[in-house]
Amino acid sequence: MLEQGFLKELGEKIEQGIAILRIYNDPEIYELERKRIFARAYIFVAHESEIPQPGDYVVRYVGDESYIVIRGEDGRIRALFNACRHRGMRLCRSEKGQAKTFLCPYHGWTYRNTGELIGVPAEKEAYGGRLDKAKWGLYEAPHVESYNGLIFVSLDPRAPSLKEYLGGMTWYLDLLTRRSSAGLEVIGAPQRWVVDVNWKLPAENFSSDAYHTLMTHRSLVQLGMAPSDPQFAMYGTHISAGNGHALGIGFIPEHLPLPPFLGYPEPVINALKRNYPSEAQVQVAEKMQFWHGTVFPNLSLLNAALPIPFLTFRVWRPMGPNRTEIWSWFLVERDAPEDFKRRSYETYVHTFGTSGVFEQDDVEIWRGITAMAGGPTAERFELNFQLGMHFQPDPTWPGPGTALPLDYAERNERVWLREWYRYLVSENPWQ
Amino acid sequence: MISPELEREVVTFLLREAELLDEGRYQEWLALLTEDVRYIVPVQVTGEVETEQEVSMNHLDEDRASLELRIRRLETPYAWAERPRSRTRHFLSNIRVYPGERADEVLVRSNLLLVRSRGDDSQAEWISGERQDLLRRVNGEWRLARRVVVLDHSVVPVRSLSMLL
Ligand code: FES
Numbered sequence: 001m002l003e004q005g006f007l008k009e010l011g012e013k014i015e016q017g018i019a020i021l022r023i024y025n026d027p028e029i030y031e032l033e034r035k036r037i038f039a040r041a042y043i044f045v046a047h048e049s050e051i052p053q054p055g056d057y058v059v060r061y062v063g064d065e066s067y068i069v070i071r072g073e074d075g076r077i078r079a080l081f082n083a084c085r086h087r088g089m090r091l092c093r094s095e096k097g098q099a100k101t102f103l104c105p106y107h108g109w110t111y112r113n114t115g116e117l118i119g120v121p122a123e124k125e126a127y128g129g130r131l132d133k134a135k136w137g138l139y140e141a142p143h144v145e146s147y148n149g150l151i152f153v154s155l156d157p158r159a160p161s162l163k164e165y166l167g168g169m170t171w172y173l174d175l176l177t178r179r180s181s182a183g184l185e186v187i188g189a190p191q192r193w194v195v196d197v198n199w200k201l202p203a204e205n206f207s208s209d210a211y212h213t214l215m216t217h218r219s220l221v222q223l224g225m226a227p228s229d230p231q232f233a234m235y236g237t238h239i240s241a242g243n244g245h246a247l248g249i250g251f252i253p254e255h256l257p258l259p260p261f262l263g264y265p266e267p268v269i270n271a272l273k274r275n276y277p278s279e280a281q282v283q284v285a286e287k288m289q290f291w292h293g294t295v296f297p298n299l300s301l302l303n304a305a306l307p308i309p310f311l312t313f314r315v316w317r318p319m320g321p322n323r324t325e326i327w328s329w330f331l332v333e334r335d336a337p338e339d340f341k342r343r344s345y346e347t348y349v350h351t352f353g354t355s356g357v358f359e360q361d362d363v364e365i366w367r368g369i370t371a372m373a374g375g376p377t378a379e380r381f382e383l384n385f386q387l388g389m390h391f392q393p394d395p396t397w398p399g400p401g402t403a404l405p406l407d408y409a410e411r412n413e414r415v416w417l418r419e420w421y422r423y424l425v426s427e428n429p430w431q
Numbered sequence: 432m433i434s435p436e437l438e439r440e441v442v443t444f445l446l447r448e449a450e451l452l453d454e455g456r457y458q459e460w461l462a463l464l465t466e467d468v469r470y471i472v473p474v475q476v477t478g479e480v481e482t483e484q485e486v487s488m489n490h491l492d493e494d495r496a497s498l499e500l501r502i503r504r505l506e507t508p509y510a511w512a513e514r515p516r517s518r519t520r521h522f523l524s525n526i527r528v529y530p531g532e533r534a535d536e537v538l539v540r541s542n543l544l545l546v547r548s549r550g551d552d553s554q555a556e557w558i559s560g561e562r563q564d565l566l567r568r569v570n571g572e573w574r575l576a577r578r579v580v581v582l583d584h585s586v587v588p589v590r591s592l593s594m595l596l
């Protein structure tokens with residue numbers, strides 16, 4: 001499919017707010033994505049609170065490759081490719097733990113939690129003292145960097161710093177991750193499940209789509225758990241933060257008596273006023289009703305009150321053109337009142353994640369699109385990404401990037417797709 | 432001591448409960464729960480030696496009110512994940528009944544295999560685990576007071592837990 005000038009044409013279409021259905025279920029596009037997006041972009045792997053002590057590790061995926069994300073005994077966080085340097089055996093078969101060393105079950109090469117090769121059975125006899133162990137340590141991802149506790153990995157040695165990569169998005173991430181000086185903590189472990197969905201669909205949805213809420217989540221509208229006012233997304237802003245990162249923020253409509261600061265408990269609100277880097281962020285947070293967004297390519301975040309506020313991170317981990325593993329974390333301010341943590345957790349479990357009454361229906365939609373996208377009709381089938389194309393950015397918006405003065409738009413999806421396209425066709429996306 | 436009659440009553444209760452779930456008779460199913468029911472499906476994480484139950488994170492963590500809400504949702508015409516409704520089959524086996532802490536309670540462990548098929552997908556989904564139930568006799572009838580489902584999966588192999596286990 002790709003040979004027929006498809007990509008070039010697609011690029012032109014995206015500029016007009018049109019995409020082709022087939023991109024959501026195509027093996028060749030997936031192959032390109034593996035190499036050109038997942039082996040280059042910064043991919044979220046863990047939150048620092050998941051590996052607080054030296055030796056703590058979690059096994060995570062960068063694209064479809066397994067990495068051990070570990071805090072070494074030197075305190076540094078590394079992402080070590082989970083394969084033994086001898087013959088490639090998968091080294092760590094658990095999902096998380098505590099390790100001083102890793103022992104390969106094939107021939108017994110042993111590595112320190114910093115990646116160094118420290119033990120080789122029969123080293124003297126079998127290698128005649130010619131094995132230079134310093135050269136055969138575990139493969140370490142070239143970039144492992146954190147922002148406010150969020151650990152990202154890039155496999156591209158040419159990649160810029162994480163801070164540069166996140167660009168204007170840091171201002172918006174601060175709203176969710178800097179309320180408390182004690183930071184966020186992941187509660188328990190992420191929920192993981194596998195769905196027959198193309199990974200791009202949820203990534204785009206979280207970056208942009210307030211339009212679906214009334215229909216996809218109509219069962220919750222009926223039960224009074226989602227806004228029934230079709231105007232709800234008019235009170236908001238739709239932000240493209242640069243580098244493909246995008247989000248929407250809903251504001252409290254003037255006629256609704258919703259609590260400021262999403263209804264977070266008093267101590268959290270007091271702390272955020274001290275901890276946010278700017279007064280403008282405090283003002284945005286004060287009238288914020290929800291925050292949905294995606295850090296390009298596949299980390300989405302959601303902060304909403306249903307009616308208790310909760311925060312979830314989710315990674316759409318690609319497993320193929322029509323298969324995605326969803327990772328869904330619940331996080332809360334480490335020093336929030338215990339009773340609040342409990343209610344926030346319950347709200348999250350009931351609404352998002354494996355059994356979430358919102359997410360169940362999202363998955364049904366993404367699955368339905370993926371199922372329609374794999375055939376020859378889909379190769380010619382144009383999709384409409386033109387919602388809100390006529391809106392002009394709001395020049396008074398205090399944050400970075402460009403913001404439309406409402407959240408009913410598909411501008412972020414267009415922005416996301418444009419960035420996706422740029423990665424696919426660029427030899428070097430950093431130029 | 433668990434008498435054969437008691438054991439039979441418990442098995443009858445569980446089979447009846449599974450029938451109501453598979454037939455989508457949720458209001459009747461709700462009537463089988465105690466007022467203080469807890470319903471928990473913990474996240475499982477593969478540790479270095481054993482699989483560890485994540486005590487602070489669950490796939491479902493429900494009380495009566497939240498289960499009622501889930502069912503009210505399924506009864507709206509817009510619960511897309513279950514519209515049209517999945518075909519489910521709860522297979523229960525290895526049912527073991529143990530005395531509870533109170534005279535009017537029993538602990539029941541059983542193996543669960545749940546098969547779900549939706550729409551015209553030829554591929555059915557399945558999920559398995561152990562149910563750890565606490566049944567209580569209320570006004571002479573057995574009621575479900577607590578259910579913990581210990582899944583055999585760390586990565587849940589179904590598209591969503593829109594059905595009850
Ligand atoms: S493959 Fe690991 S020691 Fe040989």
Ligand SMILES: [Fe+2]
Pocket residue numbers: 212213216217358362
């Ligand atoms: Fe949604």
